[in-house]
Amino acid sequence: MPNNLLASLFLLGALMTATPAWSQIYRCVDDEGHVTYxxxxxNKNCKRMQLEPANSAVAPARTTGRTPGAAANPTPVDFPxxxxxxxxxxxxxxxTILNQELANEQKALEQAKKELAEQEAVRLGDERNYQKLLDRLQPYKDKVALHERNIQAINKELANLK
Known part of the structure; x- marks a missing residue:
C-alpha cells in the first residue's frame, strides 16, 4: 500500500509541474483614468485581456564552431x-600611420609634462589653500593622462598588426 501511495504522489507531483500556470489578467481603469493590470x-471598469500563452520551450544551441555573429551574418558569395x-x-x-601618430603623441606627452612641471614650480599668491593649487594643476595632469592613454592605445593597435 505505501508503494501505491508513493507512486500516486509522484504522479500527482509530475502532473502539477507539467501543467502551465494559467490565470486571467484584467486591465482596470479607475475613476481618475489610471490603468492597472x-x-x-x-472595479466595474475591468476588462479581461486575451493573452496567448508564452512559449517556454528553449531552442537547442547550435554548435557550428563559428562565432554567433558569423553564423548570423554569413559573407555573401559576391563579397570582394x-x-x-x-x-x-x-x-x-x-x-606607418600608427607610427606617425605614436611619434606625435609622444611629442605631445613630453610637451604636456613640461607644461605641468612649469605650473607645479609656480605658486600663485591666492593659492594658500592647497586645494586651489590642485584645482589649477588638474587640467595639466588630465592632459598628461590623455596623451599617456593615447600612446597605450596606439601601442595596442600596433601589437595587433604583428
Missing part, C-alpha cells in the same frame, strides 16, 4: 576579396 477584478599582397600593403600603410 491585475488578476483580480478591482583582397589578395594577400594588397592586405600586406594596407597593413604596412596602417603601421
Amino acid at each position: 491585475s488578476n483580480v477584478v478591482a 576579396k583582397v589578395s594577400g599582397d594588397a592586405q600586406k600593403a594596407r597593413d604596412n600603410d596602417r603601421r
Whole structure:
C-alpha cells in the first residue's frame, strides 16, 4: 500500500509541474483614468485581456564552431576579396600611420609634462589653500593622462598588426 501511495504522489507531483500556470489578467481603469493590470477584478471598469500563452520551450544551441555573429551574418558569395599582397600593403600603410601618430603623441606627452612641471614650480599668491593649487594643476595632469592613454592605445593597435 505505501508503494501505491508513493507512486500516486509522484504522479500527482509530475502532473502539477507539467501543467502551465494559467490565470486571467484584467486591465482596470479607475475613476481618475489610471490603468492597472491585475488578476483580480478591482472595479466595474475591468476588462479581461486575451493573452496567448508564452512559449517556454528553449531552442537547442547550435554548435557550428563559428562565432554567433558569423553564423548570423554569413559573407555573401559576391563579397570582394583582397589578395594577400594588397592586405600586406594596407597593413604596412596602417603601421606607418600608427607610427606617425605614436611619434606625435609622444611629442605631445613630453610637451604636456613640461607644461605641468612649469605650473607645479609656480605658486600663485591666492593659492594658500592647497586645494586651489590642485584645482589649477588638474587640467595639466588630465592632459598628461590623455596623451599617456593615447600612446597605450596606439601601442595596442600596433601589437595587433604583428
